[in-house]
Amino acid sequence: MADFECILYELEDHIATVTLNRPDVMNALNWDAYAELEHVFRDIQKNPEVRCVILTGAGRAFCSGDDVKQIMMKIGDGEGGGRLREVRPGTTPAAKAILDCDRPVIAAVNGAAVGWGMDMSLMADFRIASEKAKFGELFVKRGLVADVGGMVRLPKIVGPQKAAELLFTGDIIPAEEALNIGLVMEVVAHDELMSAARTLAERISCNPPLAVRHLKEGLRRSFHGDYDEVGNWIAQTLGVLFQTEDHKEGVAAFMEKREPVFKGR
Secondary structure, X not given: OOOOOOEEEEEEOOEEEEEEOOHHHXXXXXXXXXXXXHHHHHHHHHOOOOOEEEEEEOOOEXXXXXOHHHHXXXXXXXXXXXXXXXXXXXXXXXXXXXXXXXXXXXXXXXXXXXXXXXXXXXXXXXXXXXXXXXXXXXXXXXXXXXOXXXXXXXXXXXXXXXXXXXXXXXXXXXXXXXXXXXXXXXXXXXXXHHHHHHHHHHHHHOOOHHHXXXXXXXXXXXXXXXXXXXXXXXXXXXXXXXXXXXXXXXXXXXXXXXXXXXXOO
16 A cells, blocks of 8 residues: 555554545645545555445544645636546546445544535445534535535435435535434444444454445445446536636635625626
8 A cells, every 4th residue: 555645544454444634624635635535445446355444534524625725726727627628527536436446435424524525425335423523515605516426326315305405505514414314324422433433344344245345336236326427427517617707706705705706607
């Protein structure tokens, strides 16, 4: 396993723990973090010693989504969006790596999981939340659409009507509401989060690993389906929306800590 700057990785008793490690920016994702997430999940997929994965964040947040300064402002100015301008841009590589992983993934949501952070939690098979966790599909606030977590998996987990409410409003909900709508499996005391995630991982990893991997693949085929075509549409749509005035206004308002004024162009 390679050395990472934005991620901590540990493998113990067949359980891999992947920790986003940019606590100073609430684990917001920059280009390096996205690349490292992709890399670590590709490595996990090739490692027969891994039977289950716990995904969490360092500090007080799970993941606050994209690093606005390093990603959104630059894409909005035409930088860093080369993939989005391709004929078939495909699913976000980090998302594809997580979704392609055939080992069960447990998101231990220790704090804010918003924007791509919420989408990333949705790419896991299980979500266990700290009492301090909160969730929000904030993409609409930036004039954008969600990734495959929000567009494909969220409606199947909470139903299309609740998914539409979360996506269209960008509302942030606390852990207890997330539990009530079926978004998370369990809410636990903050200090017990990793223990709860580890207990579930141990219950899974003691079983025949090949059978578990095939069971996950069967669930993907029967319930979650193929996300690649939607991933192409998402990337192409983002390629358009990143150039809009509304997106630039959403980013500017966030940076200036004010309410945005959207004009539909």
